[in-house]
Amino acid sequence: MSTSFNDQFDQHGAWRRDFALRLKLLAEWLKDHDLLDSAVEERLRRLEGQMRSDKVMVAFVAEFSRGKSELINAIFFAGYKRRIMPASAGRTTMCPTELGYDAQVPPCLRLLPIETRLQMQPLMEWRAVPEKWTRIDLDVNDPAQLAKAFEKVSEVRRVTLEEARALGLWHEEAPEDNPMIGSDGLVEVPRWRHALINIAHPLLKQGLVILDTPGLNAIGAEPELTVNLIPQAHAVVFILAADTGVTKSDLAIWREHLIAEDNDSGSRLVVLNKIDTMWDALSTPQQVQAQIERQRTTTAQILGLQQHQVIPVSGQKGLVAKVNNDAELLKASQLPVLEEALAHGVMGQRQKILRAAVGTNIGELRSEATRVLGIRRRDLSEQMVELKGLRGKNTSVIRHMRARIEQEQADFDASGAKIHAVRSVHLKLLRDVFDLLGTATLKTQMTELTDALRTRGLKLGVRKAYARTFDRLREGLRQGEKISGEIQTMLTGTFRQLNAEYGFSLQAPREPDLARYERDLDLVERSHNQYLGVSNALKLAQPEFADRLVRALATRLRVIYESALGEVELWNKSAAAQLDAQLRERRRNFGRRLEAIERIQQAATGLDDRITEIEAQEAALDALDAKLEQLTSQLTAAPLSANVDAGDTEPAALRTA
Numbered sequence: 001m002s003t004s005f006n007d008q009f010d011q012h013g014a015w016r017r018d019f020a021l022r023l024k025l026l027a028e029w030l031k032d033h034d035l036l037d038s039a040v041e042e043r044l045r046r047l048e049g050q051m052r053s054d055k056v057m058v059a060f061v062a063e064f065s066r067g068k069s070e071l072i073n074a075i076f077f078a079g080y081k082r083r084i085m086p087a088s089a090g091r092t093t094m095c096p097t098e099l100g101y102d103a104q105v106p107p108c109l110r111l112l113p114i115e116t117r118l119q120m121q122p123l124m125e126w127r128a129v130p131e132k133w134t135r136i137d138l139d140v141n142d143p144a145q146l147a148k149a150f151e152k153v154s155e156v157r158r159v160t161l162e163e164a165r166a167l168g169l170w171h172e173e174a175p176e177d178n179p180m181i182g183s184d185g186l187v188e189v190p191r192w193r194h195a196l197i198n199i200a201h202p203l204l205k206q207g208l209v210i211l212d213t214p215g216l217n218a219i220g221a222e223p224e225l226t227v228n229l230i231p232q233a234h235a236v237v238f239i240l241a242a243d244t245g246v247t248k249s250d251l252a253i254w255r256e257h258l259i260a261e262d263n264d265s266g267s268r269l270v271v272l273n274k275i276d277t278m279w280d281a282l283s284t285p286q287q288v289q290a291q292i293e294r295q296r297t298t299t300a301q302i303l304g305l306q307q308h309q310v311i312p313v314s315g316q317k318g319l320v321a322k323v324n325n326d327a328e329l330l331k332a333s334q335l336p337v338l339e340e341a342l343a344h345g346v347m348g349q350r351q352k353i354l355r356a357a358v359g360t361n362i363g364e365l366r367s368e369a370t371r372v373l374g375i376r377r378r379d380l381s382e383q384m385v386e387l388k389g390l391r392g393k394n395t396s397v398i399r400h401m402r403a404r405i406e407q408e409q410a411d412f413d414a415s416g417a418k419i420h421a422v423r424s425v426h427l428k429l430l431r432d433v434f435d436l437l438g439t440a441t442l443k444t445q446m447t448e449l450t451d452a453l454r455t456r457g458l459k460l461g462v463r464k465a466y467a468r469t470f471d472r473l474r475e476g477l478r479q480g481e482k483i484s485g486e487i488q489t490m491l492t493g494t495f496r497q498l499n500a501e502y503g504f505s506l507q508a509p510r511e512p513d514l515a516r517y518e519r520d521l522d523l524v525e526r527s528h529n530q531y532l533g534v535s536n537a538l539k540l541a542q543p544e545f546a547d548r549l550v551r552a553l554a555t556r557l558r559v560i561y562e563s564a565l566g567e568v569e570l571w572n573k574s575a576a577a578q579l580d581a582q583l584r585e586r587r588r589n590f591g592r593r594l595e596a597i598e599r600i601q602q603a604a605t606g607l608d609d610r611i612t613e614i615e616a617q618e619a620a621l622d623a624l625d626a627k628l629e630q631l632t633s634q635l636t637a638a639p640l641s642a643n644v645d646a647g648d649t650e651p652a653a654l655r656t657a
């Protein structure tokens with residue numbers, strides 16, 4: 001029995017909350033036992049944040065009127081027992097609409113006026129300026145009010161050609177994409193540029209974000225959709241309609257905005273909607289089915305896909321069936337098949353990413369904590385040897401021993417300068433990496449790209465300018481990788497030296513994987529190249545359009561570079577924290593040894609008592625080690641979510657608790 005998208009997403013959410021809770025418990029336990037150094041703490045904090053705030057975006061992309069909004073209603077909102085997103089002839093979505101949940105904001109619909117396109121800020125920046133958005137509060141208990149408010153996303157304005165051109169919605173170079181001119185000489189443009197819907201729907205509360213896009217025109221007019229939002233979505237559903245077949249503009253969307261970065265990930269679904277238009281009382285069910293299959297085959301051929309990659313459904317009948325609890329109609333709509341594929345694709349993607357993050361972070365954390373336990377164990381055994389050596393010795397031997405420890409301590413304190421020198425070389429190299437990945441570098445590259453586009457403005461020149469920019473960015477990353485490599489070599493060398501000299505057990509933390517960010521750059525470049533293909537290259541002749549695209553690029557790159565910098569920072573923090581921990585433990589060790597001798601000198605404690613004490617401490621360390629192993633392997637071994645094993649309805653969170 002297949003579970004609905006909603007159920008699977010619920011289970012994923014339960015697992016995430018459970019996991020975040022366990023991380024918190026682990027952090028408290030580490031803290032209680034003095035094992036939580038600043039690097040480990042930072043690692044845990046990041047991982048927990050990632051688990052809690054994990055967003056999953058599903059984008060619905062298609063030419064208008066293919067049934068995107070209706071499909072969204074059917075998959076996610078059937079529980080409201082009515083249509084939530086406006087979906088009817090003539091009520092089509094005019095602006096990209098994101099549905100999500102932010103607990104900080106009351107339930108509302110926010111609309112960004114289309115006129116903001118006259119200004120240069122990318123969409124991402126407008127999000128940070130709430131006062132520029134028109135806000136309509138929503139009454140979540142009143143589906144009729146909700147539906148009425150949502151109709152705003154369909155609003156249009158009639159403007160002159162001049163205005164349309166300034167808004168970037170009219171292009172002389174690509175006349176076929178332009179809106180129709182009315183008899184009054186005006187053209188119809190969307191009233192809003194972007195809509196954000198904030199409601200506490202159970203799925204949205206768990207981090208689902210749904211993006212409903214308007215047709216080709218609007219997608220083409222907002223580069224950020226193609227170069228940022230759509231490529232970053234965890235799943236994209238591309239919709240065709242059975243009654244229209246694959247039209248020229250469907251194909252344009254597919255080619256310019258969608259062709260998958262990796263086609264087999266299951267995160268890109270192609271839907272053949274409105275199959276109910278082929279239901280025909282005069283044909284047998286077999287004949288109808290055969291006809292649907294034929295259209296499925298042709299659709300797949302045109303898009304260059306396998307037949308099974310095209311999923312036939314009827315969104316509208318699926319919604320009706322869910323609202324009326326009509327099991328037979330639901331089956332006929334084939335909506336459950338799509339939901340299953342969507343859940344699988346989305347969750348598969350998320351789990352892959354989260355599993356990787358959990359694996360590396362918990363692994364590193366365990367080895368860091370184990371190392372600290374190792375130092376303590378070594379200290380205890382040293383003390384043990386020392387104390388056992390004092391058995392049957394007279395007071396002058398004991399006094400001599402004390403002097404020796406004090407000398408050792410003084411030598412050790414003097415070595416601080418050397419350790420300081422190591423740190424400062426390390427920091428200098430790090431600064432070079434920070435410069436290479438910093439905002440200033442990125443800004444320079446973007447300015448150069450803008451200048452190049454301004455002076456060339458021609459189709460060929462545009463591509464070349466982009467290619468050159470990406471080459472330089474990649475070169476910068478490689479340079480960063482090279483310096484990181486040098487730092488790693490240096491750390492390994494000096495750590496080994498310090499280990500030999502002071503009996504430390506330092507180990508250079510795992511080097512950041514900057515090559516991964518190079519791959520991210522490749523993907524960004526690909527989405528830009530795709531966007532620059534054919535029709536849009538002509539629009540680039542307009543400087544505002546080119547500027548807008550560069551700004552969209554800059555916002556995406558900033559995210560990538562910030563994440564790379566974050567990794568470099570954590571790497572550095574881990575190295576520094578290790579060194580600090582060893583120094584601290586060593587100082588404590590001197591203190592403890594001196595204290596033991598002192599007590600024996602004053603005959604306050606018998607030697608045997610002290611030895612028994614140390615044995616007890618060693619046993620306590622063994623217990624800590626075992627507990628650490630238990631707590632961390634629970635985190636890495638727990639199945640990521642129950643939905644991976646079909647038929648299992650109990651969330652993993654409950655099973656492993």
Ligand SMILES: Nc1nc2c(ncn2[C@@H]2O[C@H](COP(=O)(O)OP(=O)(O)O)[C@@H](O)[C@H]2O)c(=O)[nH]1
Nearest residue numbers: 065066067068069070087088089274314315316
């Ligand atoms: N027959 C049929 N019509 C549908 C189906 N899904 C949507 N429609 C109709 O197609 C039109 C456009 O739907 P809508 O969801 O607004 O399309 P969008 O512009 O892609 O969001 C509306 O009149 C819907 O009632 C379907 O599965 N079958």
Ligand SMILES: [Mg+2]
Nearest residue numbers: 068069092093
């Ligand atoms: Mg719509």
